Amino acid sequence: MNTLLPTTVVGSLPKPSWLAQPETLWSPWKLDEDTLIEGKQDALRIAIHEQSRRGIDIVSDGEQTRQHFVTTFIEHLSGVDFEQRKTVRIRDRYDASVPTVVGPVRRERPVFVDDAKFLRATTDRPIKWTLPGPMTMVDTLFDDHYKSREKLAWEFAAILNQEAKELEAAGVDIIQFDEPAFNVFLDEVKDWGVAALERAAEGLRAETAVHICYGYGIKANNDWKATLGSQWRQYEETFPLLQSSSIDIISLESQNSHVPMDLIELLRGKKVMLGAIDVASETIETPEEVADTLRKALQFVDADKLIPSSNCGMAPFPRDIALAKLSALSAGTRIVREELERSAPKVP
Ligand code: ZN
Numbered sequence: 001m002n003t004l005l006p007t008t009v010v011g012s013l014p015k016p017s018w019l020a021q022p023e024t025l026w027s028p029w030k031l032d033e034d035t036l037i038e039g040k041q042d043a044l045r046i047a048i049h050e051q052s053r054r055g056i057d058i059v060s061d062g063e064q065t066r067q068h069f070v071t072t073f074i075e076h077l078s079g080v081d082f083e084q085r086k087t088v089r090i091r092d093r094y095d096a097s098v099p100t101v102v103g104p105v106r107r108e109r110p111v112f113v114d115d116a117k118f119l120r121a122t123t124d125r126p127i128k129w130t131l132p133g134p135m136t137m138v139d140t141l142f143d144d145h146y147k148s149r150e151k152l153a154w155e156f157a158a159i160l161n162q163e164a165k166e167l168e169a170a171g172v173d174i175i176q177f178d179e180p181a182f183n184v185f186l187d188e189v190k191d192w193g194v195a196a197l198e199r200a201a202e203g204l205r206a207e208t209a210v211h212i213c214y215g216y217g218i219k220a221n222n223d224w225k226a227t228l229g230s231q232w233r234q235y236e237e238t239f240p241l242l243q244s245s246s247i248d249i250i251s252l253e254s255q256n257s258h259v260p261m262d263l264i265e266l267l268r269g270k271k272v273m274l275g276a277i278d279v280a281s282e283t284i285e286t287p288e289e290v291a292d293t294l295r296k297a298l299q300f301v302d303a304d305k306l307i308p309s310s311n312c313g314m315a316p317f318p319r320d321i322a323l324a325k326l327s328a329l330s331a332g333t334r335i336v337r338e339e340l341e342r343s344a345p346k347v348p
Helices: 035-051 069-073 113-122 135-139 147-170 185-198 219-226 235-243 261-267 287-297 319-343
Strands: 077-090 093-106 127-132 174-178 207-211 249-253 271-277 306-310
Touching: 035 113, 035 319, 069 077, 069 127, 093 147, 113 127, 113 147, 113 249, 127 135, 127 147, 135 147, 135 185, 135 271, 135 306, 147 174, 147 185, 207 271, 235 249, 235 261, 249 306, 261 271, 261 287, 271 287, 287 306, 287 319, 306 319
Parallel strands: 127 174, 174 207, 207 249, 249 271, 271 306
Antiparallel strands: 077 093
16 A cells, blocks of 8 residues: 555445445345345445545445444354343443353354455455454353353454454455444453454454444443543553554544544554544534644654544445545545645655
């Protein structure tokens, strides 16, 4: 990737309305089994086309083939009973009905590898693929077998590593693990969270990323954010651990968040995927706003290590808004890219 400030999306994009109900998380598929694969592939084609035409440099599947960023992966594992549901408090924030771990967890077959092969064949741009992180998976289940969050996380890490290696072989350039739980269970992050994440990423030649965040703009998350005070400093504890970890890229939100920008100085040396697009507001950022966020970030991260992105997944948005936000992201990035090129010393 030679582009300065390569743009990307964190994860999901809205699905076409003929594939799944828009503006809904966990939206059921509208197609039946015979036509679903073809429908998902068409949605992938559209996602790639829109990202490319709107100037996104590192493209993703926009999570068009999954219903949920954690559960879809877990559905493909044995040892988890989806009929046996328990209501548990997840992310220490809201109650949800979740499946139960009833025996040893195992990946019986690849989960996203065929989708990744299709994506690789559809575009020449670098591609990024997202997987849930081990701690976030643990925190989305009721465990009646291992009875230890740490033990279960290590099992998931090994499974994620198998999947990640096959995604890499399918031509994925960046493998991203989503760990929103890292902002909640700070002691566990220290004790085993980062180690389990490194286990999931072990031996990969592809670049690796971790996305930590304060969640989608849903009510439970917004209420929680209101309790965090005027400065969100959770990253102050996790960033030093990630800075000394084997993970290459750290992803966080910035636009309209209360994360003090200077905290990214704690990551110096790593690549930073910085959210310059708010996913909790339908107001479309102006290119100048995006540029301003990136300029502030450049005080704390080297220009060759900054990757402008959205704050989080955009699945809950109306489609036209999400797409307009992609255009704003590239337009704002272009402004800063040109400034950097103008100020770079000329080689005689
Ligand atoms: Zn997120």
